[in-house]
Amino acid sequence: MFSKGTKRKFSDGDEDLSDESLVGARVASSYSLQRQSLLDMSLIKLQLCHMLVEPNLCRSVLIANTVRQIQEEMTHDGSWHMVTEAFCGTGQSPSERLVATEVLCRSREQDAEPKLFSVISYEGCREEEVVADETLCSVSVSDTVSNVCLAGRMGQCWEKSELSGVERDEEALEDSREDEEVDTEDGASTEGPKTIGQVFGTFEIKNGSPGPDSALEELFSDVDTSYYDLDTMLTGMQSAPKMGPYDLLDSLAPSHSSPSIVSTPNCRSDLNELDHIMEIIVGS
Amino acid sequence: MGEDGESPKINHSFLRDYVTEADVISTVEFNQTGDLLATGDKGGRVVIFQRETEPKGEPEELGESGEYNVYSTFQSHEPDFDYLKSLEIEEKINKIRWLPQQNAAHFLLSTNDKTIKLWKVSERDKRPEGYNLKDEEGRIKDISTVTSLRVPVLKPTDLMVEVRPRRIFANGHTYHVNSISVNSDGETYLSADDLRINMWHLDITDRSFNIVDIKPANMEDLTEVITAAEFHPHHCHLFVYSSSKGTLRLCDMRESALCDKHSKIFEEPEDPGNRSFFSEIISSVSDVKFSHSGRYLLTRDYLTVKVWDLNMEKGPVETYQVHEYLRSKLCSLYENDCIFDKFECVWNSTDSVIMTGAYNSFFRMFDRETGRGVTLEAWRESSKPRAVLRTRRVYTGGRRRRGDVGVDSLDFTKKILHMAWHPAENIIAIAATNNLYIFQDRVNAENQ
Numbered sequence: 001m002f003s004k005g006t007k008r009k010f011s012d013g014d015e016d017l018s019d020e021s022l023v024g025a026r027v028a029s030s031y032s033l034q035r036q037s038l039l040d041m042s043l044i045k046l047q048l049c050h051m052l053v054e055p056n057l058c059r060s061v062l063i064a065n066t067v068r069q070i071q072e073e074m075t076h077d078g079s080w081h082m083v084t085e086a087f088c089g090t091g092q093s094p095s096e097r098l099v100a101t102e103v104l105c106r107s108r109e110q111d112a113e114p115k116l117f118s119v120i121s122y123e124g125c126r127e128e129e130v131v132a133d134e135t136l137c138s139v140s141v142s143d144t145v146s147n148v149c150l151a152g153r154m155g156q157c158w159e160k161s162e163l164s165g166v167e168r169d170e171e172a173l174e175d176s177r178e179d180e181e182v183d184t185e186d187g188a189s190t191e192g193p194k195t196i197g198q199v200f201g202t203f204e205i206k207n208g209s210p211g212p213d214s215a216l217e218e219l220f221s222d223v224d225t226s227y228y229d230l231d232t233m234l235t236g237m238q239s240a241p242k243m244g245p246y247d248l249l250d251s252l253a254p255s256h257s258s259p260s261i262v263s264t265p266n267c268r269s270d271l272n273e274l275d276h277i278m279e280i281i282v283g284s
Numbered sequence: 285m286g287e288d289g290e291s292p293k294i295n296h297s298f299l300r301d302y303v304t305e306a307d308v309i310s311t312v313e314f315n316q317t318g319d320l321l322a323t324g325d326k327g328g329r330v331v332i333f334q335r336e337t338e339p340k341g342e343p344e345e346l347g348e349s350g351e352y353n354v355y356s357t358f359q360s361h362e363p364d365f366d367y368l369k370s371l372e373i374e375e376k377i378n379k380i381r382w383l384p385q386q387n388a389a390h391f392l393l394s395t396n397d398k399t400i401k402l403w404k405v406s407e408r409d410k411r412p413e414g415y416n417l418k419d420e421e422g423r424i425k426d427i428s429t430v431t432s433l434r435v436p437v438l439k440p441t442d443l444m445v446e447v448r449p450r451r452i453f454a455n456g457h458t459y460h461v462n463s464i465s466v467n468s469d470g471e472t473y474l475s476a477d478d479l480r481i482n483m484w485h486l487d488i489t490d491r492s493f494n495i496v497d498i499k500p501a502n503m504e505d506l507t508e509v510i511t512a513a514e515f516h517p518h519h520c521h522l523f524v525y526s527s528s529k530g531t532l533r534l535c536d537m538r539e540s541a542l543c544d545k546h547s548k549i550f551e552e553p554e555d556p557g558n559r560s561f562f563s564e565i566i567s568s569v570s571d572v573k574f575s576h577s578g579r580y581l582l583t584r585d586y587l588t589v590k591v592w593d594l595n596m597e598k599g600p601v602e603t604y605q606v607h608e609y610l611r612s613k614l615c616s617l618y619e620n621d622c623i624f625d626k627f628e629c630v631w632n633s634t635d636s637v638i639m640t641g642a643y644n645s646f647f648r649m650f651d652r653e654t655g656r657g658v659t660l661e662a663w664r665e666s667s668k669p670r671a672v673l674r675t676r677r678v679y680t681g682g683r684r685r686r687g688d689v690g691v692d693s694l695d696f697t698k699k700i701l702h703m704a705w706h707p708a709e710n711i712i713a714i715a716a717t718n719n720l721y722i723f724q725d726r727v728n729a730e731n732q
Contacts, residue, residue: 034615038561041619054371054397057459057478058509058528059624062565065507069561 032077035070042067309715311702315382315390318706321352321713322392323720324377328361330394332405332445333720352722356405356445361396373398379464381473383486391450393473397460400475402451402486410438456482456492463513469520476513476525479506483537495543496525496535511626512572522547524574530567530585532592550581550592552599562614562623570626575635576707582638584629587611589640589650604650604657607642609680609691622696630705630712641700644689645716646676662700662714662721673723 042063307325314321321333334355364373375396383391389406414436419425459477466473474483474495481496496513500506509528516522521537533546554563566586573582581592583600587608590600606627610617617623622643629640641647645663650656659676679688702715710725 035561038615038618045621054366054369054373054460056624058511058568059621061506061509062528062568062624065564066561069564 035074039067039070039074042070308718309702309720310376310378311380312704312713312715312720313380313382313392314704314706314713315392316384316707318708318711320355320382320390321704321722322380322382322394323713323715324360324380324394325718326374326376328359328363328375328377328396330358330360330377330380330392330403332356356447358403358447360394360401360403361399364398366398378461381464381466383466384470386470393464393466395461395464395475398454398457400453400456400461400464400484401449402453404446404448404450406446406448408444408446409440409442411441412436413439451486451489453484453489453492456484462511465514465523467515467520468518472520474513474515474523476510478509481510481513481523481525481543493541495523495537495541497542497544498527511569514572514574516578517574517576518578524572524581526569526572526583528568529564530569532569532572532581532583534594548594548597550597550600552590558611560614562618565618565623566614571628573629573631575631576633577635580635582629582631584627584640586623586625586627589629589638591638591652602652602655604638604648604655606640606648607678609678613691617696620696622699625699625701627699627701628703630703632705632710633708639703639705639712641703641714643696643699644694645698645700646678647700647703647714660723662716662719662723663698664719 045063046060046067307327307329309323309325311324312321313323319335319337321335323331323333325331332355333352335350335352337350360377361375363375365371366373373396377394377396380392380394383393383402385391389404392403392405394401394403413420414434416430416433416436417425417427453475456475457477457480459479461475461477463476464473465476471487472483472485474481475492476482476496479497479499480494482492483495484492496510498508498510507529511526511528513523513525516524522534523537523543524532524534526532530551532550534548534550535543536547537543539545539547554567569583569585571582571584574580575582579594580601581594583590583592584606587610588606589604591602592599593601614623627641629638631638636652637649638652639647639649642659645661646659647662649658649660651658659678660673661676674687677685677688678694679685679690698716700714700716704713706712712723714721714723
């Protein structure tokens with residue numbers, strides 16, 4: 001319910017602010033805090049669509065657009081790496097950090113935004129893999145914090161490894177998806193849009209749309225592949241569009257070990273942590 | 285534009301309120317004559333009210349007019365389950381539209397998220413009596429007891445209202461149906477979901493034509509959905525649909541079978557001064573209505589109602605602020621999801637007044653000629669039947685008057701989303717959660 005009278009002042013009664021730059025810095029950090037809160041809130045809203053009744057597509061699209069907008073702005077500002085600190089530092093819930101409503105709603109000068117490649121790319125979540133299975137959705141719900149946390153760290157690695165610079169086209173990145181180097185990091189960092197893709201994906205009736213392996217698909221058409229899709233998503237394996245059950249057995253072995261390709265020691269420890277978290281969640 | 289001036293000339297009277305058994309009303313619609321008023325609720329039921337006619341021969345007394353009483357109630361949609369997606373299909377009635385009356389029976393279309401149904405509402409006040417083979421209770425008679433033949437005759441009985449489903453238009457939509465609109469040709473209607481618009485023939489249930497499809501090849505590229513659609517009141521080839529990005533597209537079905545390419549697009553350029561993260565969300569159009577004349581469009585987005593001239597695409601000709609004081613609260617309203625509320629908007633019969641809902645059981649009326657707006661309240665506690673509605677005000681600064689409501693005191697759970705205006709008279713029906721309010725303008729009982 002809408003809470004009454006909980007407006008908090010933007011400036012917390014700092015009377016002795018004579019230094020303009022200090023004020024400016026406070027404003028800026030306050031703004032980015034609130035922007036961060038908005039991002040957190042939006043991601044949580046997107047996650048919490050998994051009720052028994054189909055969620056509202058319009059609402060999901062609007063929230064997703066807001067998330068994209070924030071991401072673009074944060075990329076533009078170069079403050080995307082701050083996602084980690086904000087998320088994993090305090091562990092507070094987003095609503096607690098929502099300080100004041102005015103600042104975030106305040107109008108802001110927008111420069112003409114160049115078409116930026118969003119740091120979080122929309123990849124790997126093809127429709128065929130997204131099955132309207134509640135377990136699939138509920139797994140991703142519990143993944144929220146850990147995955148977004150990872151997204152931040154991945155973002156850091158991203159910048160360092162220069163794998164896909166901000167200038168690169170989205171199409172070019174499509175090709176690089178097959179590149180193993182990008183795979184794991186991308187898989188880990190696509191928490192947000194993966195969710196968005198999932199959310200939109202659940203709206204789609206799962207048709208037997210002919211994929212690249214249509215013959216293979218026909219062969220295994222009666223096999224329930226939903227569980228295998230779950231595995232492929234969790235292990236971040238983006239290469240195969242849709243694997244038959246036998247293919248998956250081969251890939252199950254290395255799935256839980258640390259991926260071999262990391263660019264910095266930072267990422268390796270983070271990936272170990274990811275595996276650990278995944279194991280707990282999946283309960284394997 | 286003037287705001288909330290006290291208009292002593294407008295004398296609104298509160299006739300009665302109808303409680304519809306704790307079910308939230310989700311749609312309200314008058315038929316073409318205004319004698320019937322249909323409401324749909326979250327439980328899938330439709331309640332039809334009928335206006336009492338004055339006794340024959342007596343002129344209408346000043347101040348007396350027909351009241352609306354329950355005429356019929358029926359269960360239109362049942363809860364359903366989509367086995368493919370493991371999701372429930374809500375039985376909530378999203379929209380009701382009446383068909384133009386062609387004979388003694390009335391027809392209406394009602395829709396939930398997936399299925400549209402055509403219902404026939406007919407009266408029966410006679411029944412045949414005197415069957416030869418059946419007795420009065422309907423049991424088959426022993427044939428040996430029949431000694432003579434007689435012709436059954438029709439005898440008057442108590443009025444019985446029968447409602448029967450005549451057509452069921454199923455499996456036409458993958459996404460949630462948000463609008464239905466009957467065409468002026470009397471034969472077809474459109475149904476719109478989030479990504480597609482279909483055109484049906486009223487007599488054919490196993491086929492529909494897809495006339496708009498904005499679904500992207502890759503669902504991850506989805507950034508815009510259809511929020512409402514309506515046929516032009518006179519031109520059977522024209523229809524309009526609104527989007528979540530605040531655009532209106534007018535389509536001409538003569539141009540091509542698939543109207544993905546619009547004939548006209550109505551879009552207001554964004555005000556750079558007011559830009560925020562919520563700009564797109566509040567620009568999403570929640571309802572679009574053609575004027576009765578067919579010349580104008582009325583749209584509702586989160587903070588405003590706008591009137592557009594079909595001849596001018598670059599922006600609305602009139603903009604009215606519904607609750608501008610909420611602009612600084614957008615973040616909180618985003619948090620509690622109120623920012624996604626879909627308010628409807630309606631024209632009066634002469635297209636001179638427009639009306640839309642707000643929070644705290646308030647609804648707003650704007651006089652297009654003067655540009656002035658008034659705030660009224662649909663709340664039982666503050667009105668008695670036949671009392672005059674007083675105008676309300678939300679305090680936003682300046683001198684505070686008695687009765688003003690502060691912005692922080694607004695009750696955001698009491699939202700007026702659905703409403704209807706009588707097609708000929710100044711009678712309005714307002715749905716407030718599970719209550720239906722019917723108001724009538726006594727001073728101007730008929731239109732100028």
